[in-house]
Every structure is written in C-alpha cells, then in structure tokens.
Amino acid sequence: MSESKKRRVRISRSVINVLITVYGLIMLYPIVWMFFATFKKNEEIFGSVRLLPQTFDISGYISGWKGTGGISYLTYFLNTFRIVVPVTLLTVMTCALVAYGFARFRFPGKKILFMILISTLMLPNAVIMIPRYSLFNKFGWINTYMPFYAPALLATYPFFIFMLVQFMRGLPKELDESAYMDGCGTFRVFTQILLPLMKPALFSAGLFQFIWTYNDYLNPLLYINSATKYTISLALKLSIDAESVVQWNKVMAMAFLANLPLIILFFSAQKYFVEGIATSGIKG
Amino acid sequence: MATAKSKSIRKREYQGYLYILPWLLGFTILQLYPFIQSFYYSLTNYSIMASPKWVGIQNYVTLLTNDREFWNSFTVTWIYTLYTVPGKIIMALIIALLMNRNMKGINTLRTIYYIPSLFGGSVAICILWRLMFMDDGIINALLSVFGLPHVQWLGNTKTALPTICMLEIWQFGSSMVMLLAALKNVPQDLYEAAELDGAGAVAKLVHVTLPQISPIIFFNVIMQTINALQAFTNAFVITKGGPLKSTYLLGMKLYQEAFSYYKMGYASAISWIIFGAIMVVTLLLFRFSSGVVYYSDAGEF
Known part of the structure; x- marks a missing residue:
C-alpha cells in the first residue's frame, strides 16, 4: 500500500x-x-x-418514594423482587435440568421433542395468553404471584433451554463417561461435573430472565389487581394516570430508581451479557 | 457381560425422560393446552364468568367484515412492524460493520449502544419517551435551537406511530452485539481469498460478510417480527392507542377486548389472526431465505 x-x-x-x-x-x-x-x-x-x-x-x-395512596415504593420494589428472584432461580434450575436431558441422553423420541421445543420459540404469547389466564383463574391464582412462578417451575422458557443445550454440547462427553466409570449416577454427574462448568451460561440465562421479568408489564397487568401487590412497572403506570397534573420530577425520579438495579447489574456483570447474547443469539 | 453393560447404558439413556419432565409438563399444560383451547375459544362466545358458547366462525366473520377498528389496528400493526424490524436490523448492521475492527475503546462503545436495550420496553422508559416528545418537551426545545418548527409528536395521527417506532428502533443494541459477535466469527481466510481475487471493500461485504452472517440476520428478523406483530406496552403506556386510534396496535385491541370488555372469544379470534400473520411471514421468510441464507453445516446432533 x-x-x-x-x-x-x-x-x-x-x-x-x-x-x-x-x-x-x-x-x-x-x-x-x-x-x-x-x-x-x-x-x-x-x-x-x-x-x-x-x-x-x-x-x-x-415525595416520589411515598408513592400513591399510602403505599410507598419500598413495597413496590419488594413486590417486584418477590416475583423476579424466585422466577430467575427457578428458571435457571429447571431449564438446566431439561437442557441436561436433551444434551446428554439418547432416548426414543428425543429428536421430535427437541423439534417441538424449538418450534415453541416461535409460539406467540398473544395466542396462549387468554387460556392461560382462564386456567390460572380456575386455580384461584389471580392476584397471587403463582402465574409467574408456575411457568418458571415447569421450564416453559425454550430460549434458555436451547441456549443451555448449545452450551452443554460444547462440553466434552468424556467427562461424563469417566465419572460413570467411577460409579457416579447421572444426577451426580450433572450437579458435580457439568453444573460447575456451565456457570457462565447459567449466569447469562439468569441475567436475561431477571431483566425480562423485571421489565415485564403485561403479565403483572393481567394477574395483579390489588395495589399492595403491585410491581414497580404497575406503580409507575399508576403514577402517570392517577393525578390530573403529573409531577414529572417525581415520576422521573421513580422511573430512574426503577432503572437503577438494571444499570448496577449490567455494569457488574457486563461480560456475561455480551457472552450470553453472542453465544445464544438471544434478543436482550 | 457385554450385553449386561449395554443394558445398563440403555437404562441410563432412559433417565433423560426424567430430566426433561418439567418441560414436558410445562409444554403440555402451559403451552399446548392453551394453544388448542385458544382456537376453541375463538369459535365461541366466552366471557370469563360463564362457560363458552359455540358460535362457529362468527367471531372471524365479524372481525373481517364488521369491525372497522380491526382493519385499522391490522394496518397500524403492519406499519409498526415494517418500520421497526428493518429499522432495528439496518441500524444494528451498520453500526456493527463500522465497529468490526480492532479499535481502542470498543468495549465502552459496545456498552453505550447496548444500554437502551437493557431497559427494553419497560414502563419507565415509555414514560420517559412520553415526556420527551410532549409538545413543550425536550425534543421540541432542541428543534427550536436548530431553528426547526415544533412537531406535535404524540398529538398528531401522522407522527404518533413513528414516534413509538423510534422507541423500539432505539433499542437496536442487542441485535448489534449479536451481529458483532457473528462478524468476529467470519473466517479471515475468506477475506484473504477474496482479496486475491481482486475484490474491493464492497465486493467483500456483499460476497463474504453478508452471506456469512445471514443466518444471524435471518434469526433476528424472524424473532423481531414475531415480537412486533404482538407489541403492546409501548403504545399502551405512551399514547393509549391514540390519537384517533392511530397507534391502536392489534396487541392493544386484543388486550382491551379480552380484559376490558371480557369478550374472550372475540379476543381469541384476534390472537389467531396475529398467529396467522406470524405464520405467513415466517413461511415467506423461510422461502425467501433458502436462496439467500448460507449455512456452512447441516447442524446434526
């Protein structure tokens, strides 16, 4: 040149x-x-x-922290974490179990089941929203946090399963084999050998689930109707609807506080974000 | 001995069922059953209080022939999708291509671009957007500094929808990080080979870079389209569907029919039209992509 x-x-x-x-x-x-x-x-x-x-x-x-109607933002924050923390932990645990099942065992029907799993990635929430609501209503779960916990407990987050399967396929199978030689059962292979190696992927999955659940507005809107159980997103929406003249500095202060946990989380775990998006192709 | 051993291995393989059990239950109870139920509801009159009453295809007929609001929402949703999906991907692609080289401070830059995605469609950010684009808000104040006329962003039927689309496009950072990672994985020898053939920058982009990252672009387009066609929160918080229903997305109509008017059957019919739209777009994209998207392996496992 x-x-x-x-x-x-x-x-x-x-x-x-x-x-x-x-x-x-x-x-x-x-x-x-x-x-x-x-x-x-x-x-x-x-x-x-x-x-x-x-x-x-x-x-x-x-003045913003005092909230509306005698319920302060402390309640809203605590409520939000009461949903987000269990949902995140349950999602990571059950999705990791399911991913182990798909990545390490060869059982009849596995291919078809995995294809079904992948196709549910494209199942729009809009379609299943109403029957799910009706189902949870029958269970008496409206205005409780069960509608949030149940999908996490039953691993209905194909994104994360897929992501963890991809990660697990990258771990050498010889590790499992040698542990079997030593007389380990499958569950011990999972907990003692694979889980420790999967920490980065588990962490990424957890982060995304945390953020998505934290930011979610539609599900709390559907399932929570008493103000003492409101999440931050519901409280913020209420704050702009409740008063005829909105005190914007108050609203902005609380909106900024609402963002703060995500900002802190992001800067303390940046590496996992980038890796998570890059390896899984997940939308963040 | 050998058969005993293989038998115990066979037995072990079956334990896979045990591990996927949570998902099997979840899929059946929380996905498959609601999916089928939803189609059934769409053929009934159903308010949550009473049991569904069969009406056949009447909900669909009413929607398509007798509900002006539906066609408005249908159009609004397509415009929203056609703005946001290409807008986001093109933005992400341009910035990712510009950032794809060895430069100082790339991590900081990547962080800056990612931050808007972090907050996603949260209510906090929707409120911020509403405040910024008010008639006497910061955006109009900035316009006057540059001597430009004020725009009634959210009060005008022509600009309200684009303003909401901007919020979605603003969050292109996660797609960008994804594309950037894909760009880093393009094998260098392909570029070297192209250079030997006398390819310039544009030729390398068209014949090497884009084909190599096309699966990621394709995946992005599909997932974004699925999300855009059922978008709800942005419009619900920022404009409540107004002015004059110009931002009344299908997702919002679905929510209001179901949970404000308790017309669950009718709302289910709307959800199946959204599903139909998603299927059509996905199939078209797959069709189109078979000639364009390049896979280096068949992906066996």
Missing part, C-alpha cells in the same frame, strides 16, 4: 471512530437527560434544552 493511501485509510478510520462515538452518545442522551431531570422542577423540565438542573433538588425522590 502506498504512503498516501495508508494515510487516507487512517483518516477515514478516525472519522468513523468519531462518528460512531458521537452517535452512541446521542443514543445515550435520553438516559442522561432522564437522570438530570429527576433533580429539576416541573417548569424546568419543559421548554428548556439545559441538561443540568439549576439546583440539585432531591425533593422529587423524597
């Missing part, structure tokens, strides 16, 4: 670098703006392009 061509390539490269950085910052701007809006007064939020607030006023957080 000639000297001038090399230089042209170098210049165009740095132009591209600048462009994608600037564009990335524009993408991030709404979140940054949201953070500063939580400290602004209602009048300041509107009609101004200033990013920083005139004074850092935390009254939005204080």
